[in-house]
Amino acid sequence: MAVTDQQRLSYIAAQAADARVNVELQTEQMTLNLGPQHPATHGTLRLVAKLDGEQVVSADVVCGYMHRGYEKLTEVRTYPQITTLVNRIDWLSSFANEVPFILAAEQLMEVEAPPRAQCIRTALFEMSRIANITLFIGEMGVQLGAITPVFFAFRDREYVLNLIEAATGGRFHPNFDRIGGLKDDLPRGWIAETKQAMAKIRSYCDQLEDLLMGNEIFETRTRGVGVIPAEIGLSYGLSGANIRASGVDWDLRRDQPSPLVWKDLDWKVWTHPDGDSFARYWVRLQETREATKMVEQCLDGLPAGPIQAKVPRIIKVPAGEAWVSTENPLGEMGYYVVSQGGLGPFRVKIRSASFNNISITPWLLKGVYVPDIVTILASLYFILGDIDR
Amino acid sequence: MSSVEPETPEAPEAPEVEAPAVDPYASDLQALRTELGDALVETGAQRGDLWVRVHRDAWDHAAEVLRHQLRYDYFCFLSAVDWMPHTWPNPKVIEGEGAEEAEEEPPPSAEIARGFAGGDSRFQVLARVYSTTRHQGVFVKSDLDDAAPAAPTWSRTYRGADWHERETHEMYGVDFIGHPNLANLYLPGAFEGYPLRKDFPLLSREVKPWPGLVDVEGFPAGYGGGEESAAPAAPAEEGAAG
Numbered sequence: 289m290a291v292t293d294q295q296r297l298s299y300i301a302a303q304a305a306d307a308r309v310n311v312e313l314q315t316e317q318m319t320l321n322l323g324p325q326h327p328a329t330h331g332t333l334r335l336v337a338k339l340d341g342e343q344v345v346s347a348d349v350v351c352g353y354m355h356r357g358y359e360k361l362t363e364v365r366t367y368p369q370i371t372t373l374v375n376r377i378d379w380l381s382s383f384a385n386e387v388p389f390i391l392a393a394e395q396l397m398e399v400e401a402p403p404r405a406q407c408i409r410t411a412l413f414e415m416s417r418i419a420n421i422t423l424f425i426g427e428m429g430v431q432l433g434a435i436t437p438v439f440f441a442f443r444d445r446e447y448v449l450n451l452i453e454a455a456t457g458g459r460f461h462p463n464f465d466r467i468g469g470l471k472d473d474l475p476r477g478w479i480a481e482t483k484q485a486m487a488k489i490r491s492y493c494d495q496l497e498d499l500l501m502g503n504e505i506f507e508t509r510t511r512g513v514g515v516i517p518a519e520i521g522l523s524y525g526l527s528g529a530n531i532r533a534s535g536v537d538w539d540l541r542r543d544q545p546s547p548l549v550w551k552d553l554d555w556k557v558w559t560h561p562d563g564d565s566f567a568r569y570w571v572r573l574q575e576t577r578e579a580t581k582m583v584e585q586c587l588d589g590l591p592a593g594p595i596q597a598k599v600p601r602i603i604k605v606p607a608g609e610a611w612v613s614t615e616n617p618l619g620e621m622g623y624y625v626v627s628q629g630g631l632g633p634f635r636v637k638i639r640s641a642s643f644n645n646i647s648i649t650p651w652l653l654k655g656v657y658v659p660d661i662v663t664i665l666a667s668l669y670f671i672l673g674d675i676d677r
Numbered sequence: 678m679s680s681v682e683p684e685t686p687e688a689p690e691a692p693e694v695e696a697p698a699v700d701p702y703a704s705d706l707q708a709l710r711t712e713l714g715d716a717l718v719e720t721g722a723q724r725g726d727l728w729v730r731v732h733r734d735a736w737d738h739a740a741e742v743l744r745h746q747l748r749y750d751y752f753c754f755l756s757a758v759d760w761m762p763h764t765w766p767n768p769k770v771i772e773g774e775g776a777e778e779a780e781e782e783p784p785p786s787a788e789i790a791r792g793f794a795g796g797d798s799r800f801q802v803l804a805r806v807y808s809t810t811r812h813q814g815v816f817v818k819s820d821l822d823d824a825a826p827a828a829p830t831w832s833r834t835y836r837g838a839d840w841h842e843r844e845t846h847e848m849y850g851v852d853f854i855g856h857p858n859l860a861n862l863y864l865p866g867a868f869e870g871y872p873l874r875k876d877f878p879l880l881s882r883e884v885k886p887w888p889g890l891v892d893v894e895g896f897p898a899g900y901g902g903g904e905e906s907a908a909p910a911a912p913a914e915e916g917a918a919g
Contacts (some may be wrong), residue, residue, distance in 0.1 A: 351862065351863065352861075352862060352863035352864065352865075355863040355864075357872065359848075359873060360872055360873055360879060361879075363879075364879060395724075519750065520836065522750040522751045522752070522809060523744075523750070523752060523835055523836045523837060524752065524836045524837040525751065525752040525753060525754070525835070525837035527751070531809075536809055538751075538809040538812075543812045544725070544812060545725070609723075609793055610724075611724070611726065611805070611816070613753075620753070622753070622754070624754075624756075624803070624805075626758065635758050635759075637754065637756045637758075637803075639753060639754040639805075643840065644752075644754075644837050644840075647836075647837055647839065647840040648836075648837075651836070676863065
């Protein structure tokens with residue numbers, strides 16, 4: 289199971305030998321360019337690493353290949369049009385991006401969606417979390433050379449995506465959340481099918497636990513690799529599973545008041561004390577299980593009633609400021625919205641999770657070996673659209 | 678849901694009034710006041726967050742106090758706001774359909790609402806930190822010099838501020854004094870101008886003023902099914918529209 293002392297000793301011995309060789313031979317530094325098209329970068333992230341032999345001396349992240357300027361574009365769009373934009377920030381869990389923005393607009397307008405809408409919102413939010421993290425759970429394997437998990441991931445994620453499509457009309461970009469409620473009610477038969485899909489996802493989690501977490505190669509390649517101490521992680525602004533894997537017991541779903549119904553559900557926040565790549569994987573796997581339970585509880589306790597509160601046909605938001613953040617699959621996602629009373633916002637600051645999560649890489653990659661770069665990038669789990677906005 | 682008024686209950690002249698019976702921020706505010714003195718310009722509380730405005734010379738000292746003394750361990754974000762009104766033709770007025778509802782003009786430039794903890798300058802830097810143990814957040818903002826916006830760097834106190842300051846630098850032209858490397862993060866190296874400033878034109882909107890309406894056919898009469906709609910529509914169409 290765990291890394292044996294023998295392995296650890298041989299690792300240290302190898303490092304010491306490397307160091308001795310470096311002193312004796314004065315090896316020349318080499319620049320290694322990763323990306324912008326590397327599969328480990330989930331898009332177009334470029335990494336320029338200076339290597340001394342197999343060890344990283346310094347690493348620079350080059351982003352911006354996908355910068356779309358959403359903060360500028362929001363200033364020339366109306367509030368209902370902006371959900372289309374924010375859908376595309378973290379494209380694997382689009383519905384979860386819409387929610388904090390809509391909540392911020394609702395806060396400024398002082399409207400609140402009816403209980404049924406809040407409950408469906410929570411269910412769809414957690415389903416987009418499942419759609420997002422199931423992919424990570426499989427993909428982490430493929431980054432380390434195990435090809436099977438990613439096929440499992442794409443197979444079982446499809447059930448969730450089909451259900452999101454059935455309810456919202458969009459597999460990836462639902463654009464379903466509205467100020468004051470939701471676009472539509474759930475289709476007939478959806479609840480029963482969703483419960484079946486949740487059971488499938490749980491069995492997928494069990495399979496992956498057997499396949500990967502019990503695998504010796506996976507363990508040796510992730511245990512002790514990319515350790516983030518809690519204090520440094522928080523200082524970099526890491527959030528979500530990345531910081532919970534460093535032992536910080538903090539989840540915005542539990543720790544702040546929200547109109548969504550997380551507080552009424554029975555679930556658990558998982559943390560792991562190690563802070564390494566394995567811990568980040570483990571925490572995400574547990575979170576997927578919790579999310580399936582939360583979806584089921586939402587659907588069991590779904591209140592009757594309308595799904596849309598009364599709002600004007602042309603939405604005008606009174607002047608003011610609002611900050612709303614939620615616990616998205618990748619971490620804390622927040623919108624700081626300034627309104628001057630028009631049809632569109634005056635300024636929107638999008639605080640996306642991956643931007644902070646990836647800003648730690650120059651610090652984290654210092655001194656690691658080249659194959660571990662991919663492990664660390666994969667375990668931090670970022671979406672390019674969430675970095676570049 | 679309390680109301681979102683730009684005016685916070687307390688005035689900066691009367692520091693005693695700010696604390697309601699149970700204010701989780703009372704001691705933090707006291708510590709900030711002791712440490713920063715006159716540099717603490719204005720304070721307010723809104724929706725569970727504390728808002729403070731500090732003088733720009735004390736911008737980095739505020740971060741040190743918040744992190745080391747008051748234990749706000751989590752760095753959320755740092756950015757800036759340009760409070761200049763839009764200069765390009767205001768796209769907020771819909772022409773044609775729906776014009777009768779949009780009869781009120783957008784607020785004139787003189788009445789720009791400055792939000793919590795106020796402000797006097799065109800550029801403001803804004804940052805948020807959070808305590809993961811006490812679950813409290815603090816917004817810090819500071820007025821900048823309009824001609825040459827600059828503030829001391831936070832990157833020595835909060836490591837995550839490094840990238841946020843690079844982004845704010847390229848988007849707003851705010852100089853962060855003491856930052857190790859203010860290179861462009863998103864924009865190409867030779868990019869001219871500061872895109873998120875309000876006087877930076879969005880060229881695609883100059884060419885095509887209103888996204889979504891200019892290139893789309895007008896809605897049929899009676900679309901939307903509102904009570905006020907003049908043209909009576911057939912029931913089937915009503916259902917389809919709703």
